[in-house]
Amino acid sequence: MREEIWVEKYRPMTLDDVFGQEATVERLKSYVRSGNLPHLLFTGPPGVGKTASSVSIAREMFGEFWSENFTELNASDERGIDVVRNKIKTFAKTAPIGGASFKIIFLDEADALTNDAQSALRRTMEKYSGNCRFILSCNYSSKIIEPIQSRCAIYRFRSLTDDAISERVKFIAEKESLTITEDGLKALVYVAGGDMRKAVNSLQAAAFIQKDIDEETIYKITATARPEDVLDLIQTALAGEFKNARDKLNVLVFEQGLSADDVMNQVYRALFKIEDLSDAEMIQLIDAVGEIDFRITEGANERIQLEALIAHFALLRRKEKE
Amino acid sequence: MSVEIVIQNDWAEKYRPKTFKDLIGNKKAIHELRLWAEEWEKGVPEKKAVILYGTAGIGKTSSAAVLAAEMGWEYVEMNAGDQRTADVIERIAGMASKTTTLFSHEVDEDGKKSSGRRLIVLDEADNLHGTYDKGGSKAIADVIDKTTQPILLIANDVYGITQTIRSKSMEIEFSRIQTRSLVPVLTKICQNEGITAAESAILKIAENAGGDVRSAINDLQAVTVGKTEIADEDIVISGRDVKETIFKALVKVFKGHHRSDALDAVKTLDETPEDLILWVDENLPIQFPNQSSDGKSANGINPDVANGYQVLSKADLYLGRVRRRQTYRMWRYAGFMTTVGPMSVRSKDYSGFIKYTSPSKWKRMGQSRSVRNMRDNIAVKISARHGKSMRVSRNEIIPYYRKLMENEEYAIALAGESDFDMDELVYLLKAKSATKKVQSVYEKSRFIADAKRPAEPEFFKTPESEKRSTVAAADKNQLTLEEITKKSEEKKAEEEQAAAKTEEKPKNQKSLFDF
Ligand SMILES: Nc1ncnc2c1ncn2[C@@H]1O[C@H](COP(=O)(O)OP(=O)(O)OP(=O)(O)O)[C@@H](O)[C@H]1O
Ligand SMILES: Nc1ncnc2c1ncn2[C@@H]1O[C@H](COP(=O)(O)OP(=O)(O)OP(=O)(O)O)[C@@H](O)[C@H]1O
Ligand SMILES: [Mg+2]
Ligand SMILES: [Mg+2]
Numbered sequence: 048m049r050e051e052i053w054v055e056k057y058r059p060m061t062l063d064d065v066f067g068q069e070a071t072v073e074r075l076k077s078y079v080r081s082g083n084l085p086h087l088l089f090t091g092p093p094g095v096g097k098t099a100s101s102v103s104i105a106r107e108m109f110g111e112f113w114s115e116n117f118t119e120l121n122a123s124d125e126r127g128i129d130v131v132r133n134k135i136k137t138f139a140k141t142a143p144i145g146g147a148s149f150k151i152i153f154l155d156e157a158d159a160l161t162n163d164a165q166s167a168l169r170r171t172m173e174k175y176s177g178n179c180r181f182i183l184s185c186n187y188s189s190k191i192i193e194p195i196q197s198r199c200a201i202y203r204f205r206s207l208t209d210d211a212i213s214e215r216v217k218f219i220a221e222k223e224s225l226t227i228t229e230d231g232l233k234a235l236v237y238v239a240g241g242d243m244r245k246a247v248n249s250l251q252a253a254a255f256i257q258k259d260i261d262e263e264t265i266y267k268i269t270a271t272a273r274p275e276d277v278l279d280l281i282q283t284a285l286a287g288e289f290k291n292a293r294d295k296l297n298v299l300v301f302e303q304g305l306s307a308d309d310v311m312n313q314v315y316r317a318l319f320k321i322e323d324l325s326d327a328e329m330i331q332l333i334d335a336v337g338e339i340d341f342r343i344t345e346g347a348n349e350r351i352q353l354e355a356l357i358a359h360f361a362l363l364r365r366k367e368k369e
Numbered sequence: 370m371s372v373e374i375v376i377q378n379d380w381a382e383k384y385r386p387k388t389f390k391d392l393i394g395n396k397k398a399i400h401e402l403r404l405w406a407e408e409w410e411k412g413v414p415e416k417k418a419v420i421l422y423g424t425a426g427i428g429k430t431s432s433a434a435v436l437a438a439e440m441g442w443e444y445v446e447m448n449a450g451d452q453r454t455a456d457v458i459e460r461i462a463g464m465a466s467k468t469t470t471l472f473s474h475e476v477d478e479d480g481k482k483s484s485g486r487r488l489i490v491l492d493e494a495d496n497l498h499g500t501y502d503k504g505g506s507k508a509i510a511d512v513i514d515k516t517t518q519p520i521l522l523i524a525n526d527v528y529g530i531t532q533t534i535r536s537k538s539m540e541i542e543f544s545r546i547q548t549r550s551l552v553p554v555l556t557k558i559c560q561n562e563g564i565t566a567a568e569s570a571i572l573k574i575a576e577n578a579g580g581d582v583r584s585a586i587n588d589l590q591a592v593t594v595g596k597t598e599i600a601d602e603d604i605v606i607s608g609r610d611v612k613e614t615i616f617k618a619l620v621k622v623f624k625g626h627h628r629s630d631a632l633d634a635v636k637t638l639d640e641t642p643e644d645l646i647l648w649v650d651e652n653l654p655i656q657f658p659n660q661s662s663d664g665k666s667a668n669g670i671n672p673d674v675a676n677g678y679q680v681l682s683k684a685d686l687y688l689g690r691v692r693r694r695q696t697y698r699m700w701r702y703a704g705f706m707t708t709v710g711p712m713s714v715r716s717k718d719y720s721g722f723i724k725y726t727s728p729s730k731w732k733r734m735g736q737s738r739s740v741r742n743m744r745d746n747i748a749v750k751i752s753a754r755h756g757k758s759m760r761v762s763r764n765e766i767i768p769y770y771r772k773l774m775e776n777e778e779y780a781i782a783l784a785g786e787s788d789f790d791m792d793e794l795v796y797l798l799k800a801k802s803a804t805k806k807v808q809s810v811y812e813k814s815r816f817i818a819d820a821k822r823p824a825e826p827e828f829f830k831t832p833e834s835e836k837r838s839t840v841a842a843a844d845k846n847q848l849t850l851e852e853i854t855k856k857s858e859e860k861k862a863e864e865e866q867a868a869a870k871t872e873e874k875p876k877n878q879k880s881l882f883d884f
């Protein structure tokens with residue numbers, strides 16, 4: 048049997064399954080209890096439960112008729128102004144099913160809607176609000192035009208805390224009869240960076256290899272270097288030891304199989320952990336990382352770009368000392 | 370199954386003002402609006418159209434509905450949810466603006482006078498779409514010229530309405546509502562809904578709304594859901610605190626001593642780096658004033674400002690890369706530099722509080738929307754003519770046209786060939802308004818345009834002639850407005866299906882501004 052994807056298998060069915068968004072979830076639950084809902088705007092980074100909460104609201108409110116009264120449009124659908132004017136309006140106009148008092152239109156990635164399409168929503172949201180509620184989800188609320196924001200209650204979903212992620216991971220691990228070490232859990236949390244989707248996907252990938260999961264498995268399967276190793280690489284480079292740093296880089300790239308993108312992301316994250324850098328130094332380093340990141344997308348040989356980065360790091364500090 | 374009765378659960382709709390008394394704020398604007406309406410009772414006023422404009426949720430649409438109700442006028446609305454091509458506008462608004470209602474000059478049961486006028490409301494008039502609402506602006510201008518009925522346009526951004534329409538209309542600005550006027554509205558709703566609310570809680574919601582009544586009502590409903598009592602600590606409104614939190618974040622950016630504080634503050638803002646940089650740009654020279662050693666302001670440039678701009682310039686470079694190549698990963702570098710830049714170049718602490726200012730509306734928009742719309746309209750015409758993409762037309766061909774059209778002969782020829790309208794010519798001829806010269810080019814170009822029309826290739830031909838005859842028939846048979854609307858909707862569905870194939874897919878702009 049082909050295995051189901053865990054992010055789907057463990058997609059929250061109720062608001063109680065949505066972890067780490069307590070304040071927001073509390074509010075959403077009172078909507079469900081009251082049987083009423085305003086238009087909602089969910090904003091926040093990827094993989095933190097925006098879609099999951101929307102679906103849970105519909106399930107809890109409409110019970111067995113939830114799918115009839117819930118329509119989802121995401122960015123892969125055509126969502127120009129014409130869709131707003133036709134499809135959305137038609138759905139908004141028609142009566143809800145099974146005794147529900149309204150239906151829900153979920154617009155995922157609403158920040159990818161053109162301004163014109165957003166504008167076309169304005170009166171539709173007002174005129175049919177007796178019949179239909181909108182839930183808009185986006186990564187940046189500043190991409191949603193003010194008149195639409197005005198029509199919604201706004202909820203910010205936060206990047207998930209380490210605790211929320213490990214709690215959910217432990218829950219899934221138990222269901223799947225996995226054991227996971229303390230360090231393994233820590234590694235998973237680091238890899239996830241606040242994104243539950245990433246955490247669950249990584250867990251499933253690791254479980255594919257073995258049922259006893261430790262940090263080694265996690266780093267390997269996600270092609271992630273240990274944060275300590277990356278920090279060490281940076282410190283070595285900043286100490287001016289180019290040759291040493293280059294050897295360490297080779298280990299990451301050739302032995303651990305990190306792509307240049309992975310290296311850049313981890314270097315970027317690690318820089319924030321170095322305490323003794325002045326703001327001005329930090330700007331210089333970030334600029335160097337950004338410049339090389341750009342050149343990687345333009346260039347042909349990633350390794351050369353990465354080497355150029357550590358060489359630059361090595362030189363920067365030396366100049367400072369002189 | 371029993372018949373569903375729609376119960377209005379959305380408070381913003383439930384408490385939509387029904388009379389002028391219900392409308393708070395904007396007394397002067399509403400007064401002007403009523404004067405204009407009174408004029409219509411006496412005859413035809415000089416300005417037959419009026420534009421209500423202003424920010425969201427302050428009573429523009431409500432005022433239009435109330436006006437019609439109080440005057441005893443029939444109310445016909447078109448909004449951005451409807452397609453608004455020249456044709457549809459002519460059919461609906463055009464028809465409505467000519468015929469009067471059946472029983473004019475009667476007194477209805479409330480004893481209100483009924484002059485049989487019909488108020489034609491074009492809501493969201495600032496968002497005519499270049500492709501889908503082709504020719505819409507011109508049609509509105511035509512309808513205003515010909516109308517025998519009052520026309521009311523509503524817009525958030527008055528600059529999104531063409532100059533031609535604006536010159537034919539009276540403009541009335543609506544402003545944000547003051548906090549203290551909001552409080553009684555919210556209090557009354559609470560009473561009505563049986564909710565006991567602490568005064569301070571109401572005040573907090575009102576303050577948070579930034580003068581937007583609808584937001585305030587929505588927030589009130591959000592915090593009271595499932596409760597009969599609300600206290601101060603219940604008010605955790607996540608949204609609308611934009612201004613306030615951005616000012617707080619700016620304090621950390623300009624005065625802070627720890628980059629992590631500034632980064633955290635900016636992170637919770639959820640502004641894109643593109644927006645954030647405008648705030649920093651606006652405030653950098655103000656926050657780092659040029660002071661001589663005795664603390665007085667001095668001439669010349671403060672080196673901290675110059676150095677700050679060096680960092681912003683780098684940040685902008687990354688934004689440019691994002692824009693050109695859709696590499697949203699670059700956002701984080703721009704965001705970092707914008708946030709940490711000012712403190713990294715600051716040579717000393719600046720004492721005293723200096724007010725933060727918002728980037729002006731113009732800068733935020735980059736360009737006026739109307740110019741952008743216009744360029745899109747022109748690009749549509751050009752791309753149809755030359756078979757080039759919209760992008761190529763906009764970026765490469767339009768500048769070329771503008772150059773060529775410095776020569777009047779070329780100007781006339783190109784205007785005729787592409788059937789540019791007056792507003793488009795104003796732009797292409799680099800004029801500020803519809804000057805004599807622009808008008809003369811337009812007039813002369815008509816010969817070419819009219820001569821050209823029947824010869825247009827089949828592919829580009831709109832079923833214009835067909836539709837015209839529908840309207841003519843409608844005139845004869847005295848179709849009701851409903852029937853016309855229905856017909857136009859059928860047409861619309863067909864047209865939109867055809868159009869759907871050509872629209873560009875919106876880009877999926879996933880972000881990675883993750884510090
Ligand atoms: N807070 C959470 N609690 C439990 N599981 C979660 C949570 N957030 C995300 N997940 C898991 O990750 C998957 C994806 O989450 P979801 O679709 O809700 O993300 P999202 O916030 O909508 O992200 P995007 O911005 O990418 O659309 C869910 O199916 C679920 O398995
Ligand atoms: N001046 C006002 N007095 C009382 N209530 C108001 C006022 N303005 C707005 N509201 C409330 O907000 C709701 C929306 O108002 P309205 O539709 O008039 O806003 P608008 O100015 O047209 O906004 P938009 O530009 O977003 O369309 C109303 O139903 C009403 O509940
Ligand atoms: Mg989602
Ligand atoms: Mg309105």
